[in-house]
Amino acid sequence: MALIRAAGVLLCASSIALACIGVFPETVHPHHFIASVAFFVITPFATAALAIAYRCNQKLSASLGLAATLAFLVWFPPWPAIAVPKLLSSLCDTTLSLT
Numbered sequence: 001m002a003l004i005r006a007a008g009v010l011l012c013a014s015s016i017a018l019a020c021i022g023v024f025p026e027t028v029h030p031h032h033f034i035a036s037v038a039f040f041v042i043t044p045f046a047t048a049a050l051a052i053a054y055r056c057n058q059k060l061s062a063s064l065g066l067a068a069t070l071a072f073l074v075w076f077p078p079w080p081a082i083a084v085p086k087l088l089s090s091l092c093d094t095t096l097s098l099t
Helices: 002-023 031-053 058-073 083-093
Strands: none
Touching: 002 031, 031 058, 031 083, 058 083
């Protein structure tokens, strides 16, 4: 139960960071950058916490764990633009909405 609450807190923090991305456009330095980094760092941890919390449901846990891993790993290869890993990470994070 504590892990589900922790995942909920992380999801709330991720949602606040996502809202801050919308509030602070890219021209507002460094606020947009901080909000963006916070969102893309917190969300995979929240997804991983949910995967562990729901380990009794193997399919759900596996899909969340895979999404969290992929959302984290897309940042390591060099990309021609920052939009590419943002898009891939966001696609992985949408599994939260689909489950």
